[in-house]
Amino acid sequence: MRYLFLIASFIFFGNTIYAQHIFDGYIDNERWQSDVYLSVIEDYRTLDGINDEQIITKVNSDDSGYFQFKGNQLDSQQKIYKLHVDNCDTYNQSSNHFDGHCADSRDILFIAKNTDSITFPLSFEAQMFCDIISNNPKTACFIKIDSLKEEMKFAYTEFRSKANRDLNNKKWFKSLQDYGEELNEPLAELYIYTFLSDRSNQFHNYYLEDLKNNSYYDELLNRLKNQYPNSSYTKQYEAELTSDKFILSPTDETKDIFWIYVLISVTIISIALNFWLLYSAKKRKTKQHTEAKEQLTKQEQNVLDLLLSENTNKDIAETLFVSVSTVKTHVNNVYKKLNVNSRDELKSLFDK
Incomplete structure (x- = not known):
């Protein structure tokens, strides 16, 4: 009986600990930039518009327009989420992207929790964000x-x-x-x-x-x-x-x-x-930083810290007593694991 209890506990708590969400689908790459953003809506009066404090993460779609969000950082309780794409200037976001509105954008609102698998397929005539396929019957309520x-x-x-x-x-x-x-x-x-x-x-x-x-x-x-x-x-x-x-x-x-x-x-x-939203955003950002670093080896974490301190590859090699080529390998591994393509994107990811 004790062993049955231990097995049942392992199954229950194992599923809780490793609960993951998977949100994937397609966007029209010919019409939109490849960045796809996932946001959580804490204030239901802000369903419209774009708010950088609500954005959880972003991914890049591939050449076919396919994108995927996968992880375990979402809440176990259902919340309102948003996917959006836009054609605002990503190099001037502070003035025209995250000021609450982007004139050229497309989004979809949905309900989800941390164990949901959701697909956003292209519908008739390659229209995106018009349909939802989900294991959660509540997800498509808004549609x-x-x-x-x-x-x-x-x-x-x-x-x-x-x-x-x-x-x-x-x-x-x-x-x-x-x-x-x-x-x-x-x-x-x-x-x-x-x-x-x-x-x-x-x-x-x-x-x-x-x-x-x-x-x-x-x-x-x-x-x-x-x-x-x-x-x-x-x-x-x-x-x-x-x-x-x-x-x-x-x-x-x-x-x-x-x-x-x-x-x-x-x-x-x-x-x-x-204040509560700012505190939640900061707490969520800290958690994301911790989870991101946990993907890296100890040496890759050392390289990450030095990259964030704006050290060159040569500086990093001298500090860690390794070759420049080894540093480049570590840098590429860091980029790949954290889904970034440059130092600027890396600094933006860890910007508090």
Whole structure:
């Protein structure tokens, strides 16, 4: 019996320790640069745009357009991730690439965890990021929701009248909310909520009216707390829901005081969330550095440290008491294991 327990423990903990994700697929190399980026979305209000603090890693596609992300650095709990490609100038990223938007880019959002195997194939007429094949049934939720959103947009444009808008508001809010609940995945419901509650779109006023009488929003909060009790998604949603409810309820006498409190609360929450995101990004970066170095031999780690200190191959050879040709071999091994092609890329990988 003891041996059976040890075997079972080994299988369970072995799978946990060595859990790996594999995300692969194809991009159109004739249309896009070969860099493919993988990001984690911690703030669901930043689903659009490009944020360097959210990028986990990047890979280069081969001549056929094939790319692959593989590793064990993802969270065991499901999160929202993004793949994206773009044609922004990679040599001037600080000014036009990672400022929150790239005018010439393509991306796909999906749900995943650290054990998922996901493929992003080219679809009809070599269209990319239009389909998902995954061992995780939750992964493709966003694609299905996007299809409903397209139907919704078409319904709104058929007749541009107030009566048409009112009928469609009632119909599509309920349709999207019901569909999200059927998916049994609160992160997919957050994707719908983000769309319906966006202050910049025409539905926001109806969303506030719906919030007054519809218990759906509180039920979603309960589902998030049950499934993702300590996540940033749950905390952010609860803060937004509380703020929006306050907007609906203040009396005339307390309106000014209310707005001061709301402003202070939102500011504090925003600052706290930004600090948390920065801390998480730094912690994740440190973990990536450690995992990257663990791939190298002791001598290759010594060479890496000297490369990062901007030593020449000759300097490194003199420091380690080896030949320059041996140093070149170590440098090539470091490049290959860390998936870089130059010293600049190596420094960028380990830039804190």
